Amino acid sequence: MSSCRRTLAVITVSDKGSRGEREDLAGASLWERLHREGFTGMWRAVVPDEPRAIEEALREAVDRRGVALVITTGGTGVSPRDVTPDVTAAFCDRLIPGMAEAMRLESLKKTPHAMLSRAVVGIRGQSLIVNLPGSVKGCLENLEAILPALPHALAKIQGDTADCGG
Numbered sequence: 582m583s584s585c586r587r588t589l590a591v592i593t594v595s596d597k598g599s600r601g602e603r604e605d606l607a608g609a610s611l612w613e614r615l616h617r618e619g620f621t622g623m624w625r626a627v628v629p630d631e632p633r634a635i636e637e638a639l640r641e642a643v644d645r646r647g648v649a650l651v652i653t654t655g656g657t658g659v660s661p662r663d664v665t666p667d668v669t670a671a672f673c674d675r676l677i678p679g680m681a682e683a684m685r686l687e688s689l690k691k692t693p694h695a696m697l698s699r700a701v702v703g704i705r706g707q708s709l710i711v712n713l714p715g716s717v718k719g720c721l722e723n724l725e726a727i728l729p730a731l732p733h734a735l736a737k738i739q740g741d742t743a744d745c746g747g
Contacts, residue, residue: 585732587620587735590623590626591653591654592628592635593653593654594653595656595715598655605627606717608654612625618731626642630662632664632667643710647706648708649709649735650735653665656712657700657715659697659699665700674705674706680730684698684702685700688719688723700714707740
């Protein structure tokens with residue numbers, strides 16, 4: 582990747598995790614996987630499935646810390662407390678539906694439940710925000726689906742003006 586920033590924040594959205602009743606295995610797995618891809622971890626948080634808490638965590642990562650890639654894990658399904666995509670969509674300036682569609686498409690090869698994912702991917706300022714499922718297996722599989730496009734997406738979001746040919 583060009584000289585774009587590769588900073589990382591991982592926000593785990595989990596009622597049980599935020600109360601200390603469940604270890605954050607998904608967030609830890611994403612943190613480790615993205616470090617192997619050359620990202621520098623700047624911040625991690627575990628917040629409850631509450632719109633205000635999710636928005637505040639996004640605001641901390643993007644607006645205050647200026648993180649390039651913000652990954653959320655959890656709260657992407659259809660249960661009443663799954664509000665991560667709603668909060669993310671409202672927080673973003675622009676959405677990137679193709680990345681979310683790619684994740685669902687890849688997941689559908691493994692489980693029909695993938696069609697229940699409401700995960701979104703979007704941009705705020707010069708940050709890319711990606712919603713991933715809350716399970717370790719699901720979040721890593723979804724990440725792998727979009728990982729090849731992340732360097733180009735981040736470069737463009739951060740102002741790279743080179744042609745996209747190829």
